[in-house]
Amino acid sequence: MKRNRSDDNHSPRRPSGAAVMRVQVTDALSRSFFSEWSRVGYAALSLERVAKAAGVGKAALYRRWPSKAAMASDLLPRVGLTLTDTGDKGSLEADIRAVLLAFRRVLRHRMIRRILADLHAEIGREPALEAAIRPFQQARRDRVQLIVERAIARGELAPTVDRETILDFLVGPLYWRLAVTAGCSDVTHIERLVRMTKAAMMAG
Amino acid sequence: MKRNRSDDNHSPRRPSGAAVMRVQVTDALSRSFFSEWSRVGYAALSLERVAKAAGVGKAALYRRWPSKAAMASDLLPRVGLTLTDTGDKGSLEADIRAVLLAFRRVLRHRMIRRILADLHAEIGREPALEAAIRPFQQARRDRVQLIVERAIARGELAPTVDRETILDFLVGPLYWRLAVTAGCSDVTHIERLVRMTKAAMMAG
DNA sequence: GTTGGTTGGAACGATAGCGTTCCACTCATG
DNA sequence: CATGAGTGGAACGCTATCGTTCCAACCAAC
Incomplete structure (x- = not known):
């Protein structure tokens, strides 16, 4: 029904010159x-x-x-919310560190941090927003699941661990510190986080 | 400067009847x-x-x-955001469980959950709001610190643990699940959380 | 050069919240 | 019973945003 351009059966010529979005x-x-x-x-x-x-x-x-809402849905996928996939780091500990560092890289930007917090608060009211960020959540979930599977294959984790709760432990503490309370996270903190998260995962 | 009532030197009588806020x-x-x-x-x-x-x-x-902002600052302290203090439960594990259950009780209310998420997003823009919830954050921090000190006294934790990061681990995962992703948390989940959180704390 | 469809910008009327002001009403006090 | 401070409610003017509409300017294609 909606023709993108002059899409009639007798399209005389395509738009050009000033007649195209800059x-x-x-x-x-x-x-x-x-x-x-x-x-x-x-x-x-x-x-x-x-x-x-x-x-x-x-x-x-x-x-x-x-x-x-349409603008947000269209633009959100274009910003750098995607946690760059770091691949197999060889050990559970290294994988955890990679995820945390990637997550921290995102949450360090003041603008992104605020938008994320706002987004999470608004999702319950604007279904369109939820649909827009679902892919990100899914990607994050898949990535964590991959890490867990690798750790199980290596024998570092029991096959019975709960993937969902592990996801909570991987992102929850760092999100709480950086996005909720506007705290900071230096290298020492990340290392402590890696240690504690690994211990939690092994207990799960 | 500001007289509460008719506080003049010749106060004829105090307000009464319909002349008092209902x-x-x-x-x-x-x-x-x-x-x-x-x-x-x-x-x-x-x-x-x-x-x-x-x-x-x-x-x-x-x-x-x-x-x-004034209304929010005045009303926020009146709602049930305060985590009821449960006292010494006798062991680190029991203390963790008590905190998590109290926190879950708060985050289960749909209204409180939404308001909390909104609050955290808005704090960066409205300094008055931050001042309003600072007491809650402080109370939570104090309470967790108390738990940690007790655990150290019992010999369950090393005296070198980082209190701040432990706080992140206590509230982060549950907040992430209940408030950010609108997940749910049953008894099994809480028990798993207790186990994993304790392991993380002991590794901190 | 002429053309034609799209451009960016400025105006429109409508709606809504803000913070204030005015007013009739209420009711324990004296 | 008369008083009068404080009440709840309705209206005010102001400002801002909404989504739409109109218009001159533009420029590659023909």
């Missing part, structure tokens, strides 16, 4: 969207201010995205 | 404040709607609290 405007809008989000929160996020901060008209924004 | 109205406002908060979030929380939902005029609200 990428720089899209980028400016995306950037100011996240910047405003971290500044005032999702609920108080005004698309009008986003456009103004991007130095762009409101119509430019609404022509690209129909609503705030 | 407790039921204050209560209705408090309840609808939290109800609305959990429904739409702090940022989108409209005091006008709060008053309307309480079946009360706006002036009634503004006469009691000057602003949303």
Whole structure:
């Protein structure tokens, strides 16, 4: 029903020249969207201010995205929330350290931290947001599961451990410290975390 | 400077009759404040709607609290966020179990859960909120510290453990499961948590 | 050069919350 | 019973955002 471009059966010519969206405007809008989000929160996020901060008209924004939720759903997958997969580090301990460091790298950005906390608070009210970040959660879950399976194959963990609770232990303490209480985490802390998390996993 | 009542040197009589705040109205406002908060979030929380939902005029609200932040700061200490102190349970394991159960009791309420997540997201933007919940955080910290000291005295923990990180492990995983991912936690899960948390603490 | 579809920007009316002000009403006190 | 401070409720003007609509400017394709 919806034709992307002039998609009629007699398309005379394709749009060109000024008649094509300028990428720089899209980028400016995306950037100011996240910047405003971290500044005032999702609920108080005004698309009008986003456009103004991007130095762009409101119509430019609404022509690209129909609503705030749609914009968030479209843009969220583009930011660096993905924990870079580090592969097999050879031991459970090294794998844990890799995950924690990757998670910390994400949570260290002030903007991302705020947006994440806001996101988690808003998910219960905006189903579209949940759908948008489900892939990330799934990826994280898969990755942890992989680590657990490798550890079991190595004989470092019993096959009876609970994968879900292990996931809670891997991300919970660090998330609590960095995102909830605005604490910090240096190398010493990470090392302690690795030690304690490993012990918890082996007891699970 | 500010006289509470008619505190002049010639105070003829004290306010009475209809000229005194009705407790039921204050209560209705408090309840609808939290109800609305959990429904739409702090940022989108409209005091006008709060008053309307309480079946009360706006002036009634503004006469009691000057602003949303002030209302939150005043009301937050009154809700059941306080983890009931369970005292010495005789062993580290029992103490951990008691803390986790108390924390779960709080996080099980759908309303409290949402408000807590919202609160944590908003703290970075509203300094007044941080001041309001600081006592709770301090109480929780003190309580955990007490547990740790008892465990050290019993010989269950080494005196070198890091109290802060232990706090992260005690609340982090459960908060992550219940508040962030809207998971659930039955008795089996709590028992597993107790086991794993104790192992982590002993490795810290 | 002309064309044509899309652009960014500025205006619109509508809706909603803010914080204030005014007013009739209430009711224990004296 | 008369008093009067404090009440709850309705209205005010103000500001901001919403989503839409209109318009001149633009520029590769023909």
